[in-house]
Each structure stands twice: as structure tokens, then as C-alpha cells.
Amino acid sequence: MTRFAVGHSREVAARHYADLPSLRPLHEKAVADAFREAVATATPTVLPPTAEQALREAPDQAAPLMPPDTVGPLLDGEQDVWLAACAGFHSSPFADAGSPCAQPFWGCLDCPNAVITVRKLPAILAFLAFVEEQRLSLPPTDWTAKFGRVHARITAQVLPAFADAVIADGRRQMESERLYLPPEARA
Known part of the structure; x- marks a missing residue:
């Protein structure tokens, strides 16, 4: 995020460079994988x-x-x-x-x-x-x-x-x- 925030605030950089519709499935999968891993380690x-x-x-x-x-x-x-x-x-x-x-x-x-x-x-x-x-x-x-x-x-x-x-x-x-x-x- 630091690389994207040059000349912008982190929030603006996140909105313009990271919150892209084409990346949404990747982000959602990362979150789902993290939840599955957390549940698996707590069983x-x-x-x-x-x-x-x-x-x-x-x-x-x-x-x-x-x-x-x-x-x-x-x-x-x-x-x-x-x-x-x-x-x-x-x-x-x-x-x-x-x-x-x-x-x-x-x-x-x-x-x-x-x-x-x-x-x-x-x-x-x-x-x-x-x-x-x-x-x-x-x-x-x-x-x-x-x-x-x-x-x-x-x-x-x-x-x-x-x-x-x-x-x-x-x-x-x-x-x-x-x-x-x-x-x-x-x-």
C-alpha cells in the first residue's frame, strides 16, 4: 500500500488502486481462506x-x-x-x-x-x-x-x-x- 500511496493518502490509494472490481474475487477468497484456516486451527x-x-x-x-x-x-x-x-x-x-x-x-x-x-x-x-x-x-x-x-x-x-x-x-x-x-x- 505504501507504494500506491505516493502522492495520495492511504485511503485514496486503497480506493483507486486496491478496490478494483476485478480484484474483488481475489480479496474475498483471501478473507474466506483466512477464516477457514482460523477455524481449522481451533478444532x-x-x-x-x-x-x-x-x-x-x-x-x-x-x-x-x-x-x-x-x-x-x-x-x-x-x-x-x-x-x-x-x-x-x-x-x-x-x-x-x-x-x-x-x-x-x-x-x-x-x-x-x-x-x-x-x-x-x-x-x-x-x-x-x-x-x-x-x-x-x-x-x-x-x-x-x-x-x-x-x-x-x-x-x-x-x-x-x-x-x-x-x-x-x-x-x-x-x-x-x-x-x-x-x-x-x-x-
Whole structure:
């Protein structure tokens, strides 16, 4: 922009040299690409059973999410939080480095440190049932503000990664276990 602004203000240069109808598709694509990239970096890693097994067999493929020596403990449940396994509880993108993550438990669904495996499906399905129950008691705008994004994440991104039989098994497990719902869900 500096090159175009010689003899003009930046605003005049932008209007005359950058805001050209022929460049509009390029500008719109750049903005759309930036939004897609931002969303992609703010999503959890969802590992269906085949991907989980592949990662167990070749833990070096986990980079840059986590060091290979942490793959086993993570997949074995040693780093579980309520809805996911956490590849970086003390390196959260939502808190200062070295401090614990301060997000509510469903914040994992917007976190690149989250790793969702078949083991977490019963908890996710229980939370989804809770979210859908809340739709009946909250005004639509309140429900959308509190749960709309997490509902979409579960139904459009997490569940489709798993086979129907795996989800059905997760539902049976959820119904037989009486899963605890953290108190911040009701806040």
C-alpha cells in the first residue's frame, strides 16, 4: 500500500488502486481462506478407531500436536479431561503458558490440544443430550449463544468421524454408565 500511496493518502490509494472490481474475487477468497484456516486451527483432533490404532502403531505421526512419547499415555486416558484427552493442559491457547487451562469443559471442542477418541464418545453423547434438553428450556437466542457452536461442532464435525455402529455403542455405554455432568454445564 505504501507504494500506491505516493502522492495520495492511504485511503485514496486503497480506493483507486486496491478496490478494483476485478480484484474483488481475489480479496474475498483471501478473507474466506483466512477464516477457514482460523477455524481449522481451533478444532480438536478427532481420531476414529482406525486412526487411533495407526497413531498407536506410529506415534511419531502425532507431531506437531504432541511429542511421540506422550501418545501412549494420551490414548490410554492418562490425560483425559471430560470431553477429550488433552495434549497440552498446561499449554492451553486460552491461558498463559505453564498455567492450567481455564476454559469450561466444552471449550475442549474448540481447542487444538483436544484429542477425541472413541473412549470419549459416551461423555460427548451425554453432553449432547444435555445440550439438546437445554434447547427446550432456554430462549432460542440464549441457547444459541451458550450451546449453538458446541452443538454444531459435535453434530457436524465430531460424530461424522465415527461409524454409526461406533456411535450406537457409545450411546449404549452412555445409557448404562450414568455419566457425571460437570456443574459448569448448568451455570
